Amino acid sequence: MALAAGEVSRLRTTVASLRLAVLQFMADPQWLVPSMIAPVIFGLVSFELFRGAGPYFLTYAILGAGMMSMWGQTLYGSGWATGQDRVFGTLEPTIQSPSPYLYVVLGRILWNIVIGLVGGGIVYGVVVVAAGGPPALPNPALFVVLFLFVMVTLASVGVLFAAAYVYTRYAGFIQNIGEFAFYVGTGCMFPVILLPFWTNPIALLFPPTWALDALRYVSIPGYTGFGWGWQVDLVGAVVSTAVYAGIAGGIFHRVERHVLEVGNLSEY
Amino acid sequence: MSDDAAIEVRDLVRVFESRKGFLFREVVRTEALKGVNLRVRAGSIFGLLGPNGAGKTTLVKILSTLLLPTSGTAQVLGHDVTRETDWLRPRIGLVLGGERGLYSRINARENLRYFADLYGIPVSERERRITEVLERVDLSSAADRRVEEYSRGMKQKLHIARGILHRPAILFLDEPTIGLDPKSARETRKLVRSLIQDGVTILLTTHYMFEAEELCPELAVLSRGRVVAHDTIPGLRSRVGGDRTIEAEAYGFEDREVDALRALPGVSKVASEEYGPRTRLTLRMRTGVTGVEHVKAALREHPELTIRERRTSVEDVYLDLVEEEAS
Ligand SMILES: Nc1ncnc2c1ncn2[C@@H]1O[C@H](COP(=O)(O)OP(=O)(O)OP(=O)(O)O)[C@@H](O)[C@H]1O
Numbered sequence: 324m325a326l327a328a329g330e331v332s333r334l335r336t337t338v339a340s341l342r343l344a345v346l347q348f349m350a351d352p353q354w355l356v357p358s359m360i361a362p363v364i365f366g367l368v369s370f371e372l373f374r375g376a377g378p379y380f381l382t383y384a385i386l387g388a389g390m391m392s393m394w395g396q397t398l399y400g401s402g403w404a405t406g407q408d409r410v411f412g413t414l415e416p417t418i419q420s421p422s423p424y425l426y427v428v429l430g431r432i433l434w435n436i437v438i439g440l441v442g443g444g445i446v447y448g449v450v451v452v453a454a455g456g457p458p459a460l461p462n463p464a465l466f467v468v469l470f471l472f473v474m475v476t477l478a479s480v481g482v483l484f485a486a487a488y489v490y491t492r493y494a495g496f497i498q499n500i501g502e503f504a505f506y507v508g509t510g511c512m513f514p515v516i517l518l519p520f521w522t523n524p525i526a527l528l529f530p531p532t533w534a535l536d537a538l539r540y541v542s543i544p545g546y547t548g549f550g551w552g553w554q555v556d557l558v559g560a561v562v563s564t565a566v567y568a569g570i571a572g573g574i575f576h577r578v579e580r581h582v583l584e585v586g587n588l589s590e591y
Numbered sequence: 592m593s594d595d596a597a598i599e600v601r602d603l604v605r606v607f608e609s610r611k612g613f614l615f616r617e618v619v620r621t622e623a624l625k626g627v628n629l630r631v632r633a634g635s636i637f638g639l640l641g642p643n644g645a646g647k648t649t650l651v652k653i654l655s656t657l658l659l660p661t662s663g664t665a666q667v668l669g670h671d672v673t674r675e676t677d678w679l680r681p682r683i684g685l686v687l688g689g690e691r692g693l694y695s696r697i698n699a700r701e702n703l704r705y706f707a708d709l710y711g712i713p714v715s716e717r718e719r720r721i722t723e724v725l726e727r728v729d730l731s732s733a734a735d736r737r738v739e740e741y742s743r744g745m746k747q748k749l750h751i752a753r754g755i756l757h758r759p760a761i762l763f764l765d766e767p768t769i770g771l772d773p774k775s776a777r778e779t780r781k782l783v784r785s786l787i788q789d790g791v792t793i794l795l796t797t798h799y800m801f802e803a804e805e806l807c808p809e810l811a812v813l814s815r816g817r818v819v820a821h822d823t824i825p826g827l828r829s830r831v832g833g834d835r836t837i838e839a840e841a842y843g844f845e846d847r848e849v850d851a852l853r854a855l856p857g858v859s860k861v862a863s864e865e866y867g868p869r870t871r872l873t874l875r876m877r878t879g880v881t882g883v884e885h886v887k888a889a890l891r892e893h894p895e896l897t898i899r900e901r902r903t904s905v906e907d908v909y910l911d912l913v914e915e916e917a918s
């Protein structure tokens with residue numbers, strides 16, 4: 324695609340941001356704790372928690388702990404990095420550049436997805452070792468594809484958290500409450516269907532709910548979930564993710580304008 | 592807008608609203624700019640002076656598309672800063688400086704690489720440009736060290752390097768030499784001058800009057816959100832009514848002595864300041880009418896008198912202007 328004078332390729336912005344995220348990760352070993360050590364602990368706790376909860380407890384354990392570590396990385400990490408831009412004072416020069424901030428966020432999200440997947444892999448390994456063998460997965464290939472897709476749906480919510488951090492330095496407050504509510508509400512830890520009935524329609528507003536339900540369908544025989552099968556879940560997940568992606572574009576445009584009006588870009 | 596203006600500002604007002612108190616009750620309004628008019632010629636260095644809180648940074652941020660004005664208009668390179676940000680951003684260089692604003696855990700080169708990408712510098716040119724600007728700000732030898740290990744001055748230089756990396760047509764420098772040692776500050780001023788030869792227009796804010804005098808053929812003084820002077824250096828000097836300054840110091844002066852000095856021909860201003868037990872009188876005057884000997888004669892009752900004559904500096908002019916505005 325030809326670029327107008329002064330316009331920066333979105334791909335280039337995304338790649339530059341991904342690269343920066345990797346460099347900063349490498350430069351700061353404290354990251355090892357949430358991304359590498361936490362999944363081990365989540366895996367062990369989850370194993371004990373679900374032990375004896377039916378024949379497919381291993382899969383429950385893996386999904387529960389895996390989501391817990393990925394959720395943190397992908398969703399929390401994406402918003403948090405924007406908060407860091409405020410703290411470093413780099414939000415101003417970044418916004419001043421001709422690159423749209425949305426693509427800076429996208430690059431970071433890609434890296435968070437990678438880290439989240441590593442965390443998921445670690446959880447899988449820990450649970451398998453603890454149980455002395457791998458869980459029975461009826462359809463491993465579909466499991467992996469859906470697992471990846473869950474990350475994408477998490478990322479679509481993460482973008483909105485990032486927008487909140489551009490909007491205001493107080494976004495941490497929103498994120499801390501939001502993270503917990505979404506974590507339980509979307510069925511990360513236990514299936515949504517176990518929650519009070521009234522929460523279900525709200526949970527369906529979030530793409531991860533759909534994707535997670537689909538994932539449970541394909542990995543746990545006899546799982547009933549919302550009761551409409553994984554195919555419907557998948558359609559729901561794709562549609563809601565697309566809607567989120569669309570909204571994110573518009574929201575970023577407005578948020579970037581709003582902060583110029585308020586003049587709070589340098590606050591942290 | 593006239594052809595040769597790089598910046599044209601009309602009736603620019605910016606109000607900040609901040610909230611304070613429990614549950615964000617009280618809204619505090621700060622009028623940072625109260626109707627600023629300004630015109631900066633293309634291809635020149637323009638100085639913006641003013642005391643703390645005068646509105647310099649606010650103006651720079653509006654002109655560099657980081658802040659929207661509350662009312663009024665501003666055009667940079669002939670384009671509106673609120674509507675034509677997409678066109679303007681790649682052509683603007685901004686140096687806000689300070690300890691922050693950089694990724695401190697990675698090295699200088701990586702910082703520049705990231706911003707080179709954000710500014711869309713051609714990939715084939717990127718490394719060469721980075722090496723070039725690092726050399727220009729004298730950071731080549733520290734290029735691969737983490738920015739967190741940098742001294743304040745080194746960070747300042749890196750800020751400048753980033754500001755010029757994408758070869759902007761207009762460069763905003765907010766206190767570029769703050770935190771630099773005298774040698775680095777001098778080199779930075781040299782760098783700023785050399786940018787002019789590349790055809791860049793520069794707007795520079797500073798607290799150092801000698802810096803403005805050295806670099807800026809034209810400058811404006813901002814005070815409490817208003818332009819209180821917009822002139823050339825010689826113009827500013829003459830405006831205060833005297834290109835010579837005489838300072839006389841002793842242990843206190845009588846009112847009648849001060850009045851006698853005021854009455855001397857060519858004297859436009861006599862200001863008095865206490866320095867511990869001593870008092871300093873500062874006289875502003877035109878060349879060739881009244882000299883040191885006349886002042887000495889008027890103050891002959893003070894054996895302990897010390898007296899000194901010098902050219903009126905822009906610093907004097909500036910202080911006069913800001914004082915006038917404050918009173
Ligand atoms: N984000 C903001 N919110 C509220 N008030 C602000 C904000 N930014 C600036 N101000 C106020 O606007 C006025 C002008 O500030 P500005 O930073 O433009 O001054 P300045 O001339 O750059 O000062 P200095 O020489 O200290 O850098 C000050 O009264 C300041 O308190």
Ligand SMILES: [Mg+2]
Pocket residue numbers: 647648649765
């Ligand atoms: Mg300032």
